[in-house]
Amino acid sequence: MNKSSIWALALLAGPATAHADDMPANQLRAGIYAVSYASHADDVTGPFTPPGVNLAVQSVRTPYLAYARRLAPHWELELAAGVPPTTRTVGRGPAKLGSVPFDGQLVATAKWCSPTLLLHYRFGAEDDALRPAIGLGVNATWFYERSSTPAGDAVNGGPTRISLSRSVGPAATAGLSYRLTPELSVIASYSRVRVNSHYQSDTAGIARATTIRFNPSAWVLALGYAF
DSSP states (O other): OOHHHHHHHHHHHHHHHHHHHTSOSEEEEEEEEEEEEOOEEOOOBSTTOOTTOEEEEOOEEEEEEEEEEEEETTEEEEEEEEOOOEEEEEEESOSEETTEEOBTOEEEEEEEEOOEEEEEEEOSOTTOSEEEEEEEEEEEEEEEEEEEOHHHHHHHTSOOEEEEOOEEEEEEEEEEEEESSSSEEEEEEEEEEOOEEEEEEEETTEEEEEEEEOOEEEEEEEEEEEO
């Protein structure tokens, strides 16, 4: 191979290598979480609790915030979290407990802090505008500002304190990103997370308990800024 051919190959290879090296390593994302719960709970147990008393959790929307770090051309690490939403728990079961309405009544509220760490595999080449991705990771969830509503107090027979245990579980996601400019991208994804918690209420020393499997799923639509 003569010198002119070697120089030609070097010129062809040079821009591609520089382009890969110059890809931004960081991305901040902001958008909206639409979270729904396929929740299932064991029947509530405790003194003076009839069979068939259960709970369900209503869907929520909350702002989505995330930081993503490029590890390699096909690998990305993401720390995702939302502004902690207030979830609303409603009664499921008998229409009334004694003379107190129960089924469908808002009985408790709680805020969630629920960050998720995900490792993504991104398909396609780095200079592709549209790139699908899949990811696996781990979620940690803890609850605060837990409150029984007036309807919950009435059902339980008086002022009631609520506790929910922390949860750690697997997470999975699939989605895609579309690059609008070198810095800006649109991201859409769907995720499932396992969140299980032990629920306990205390009404003047009378304890009632159940285990709730929240089974949250989340749609995300966001803008990403790479730097």
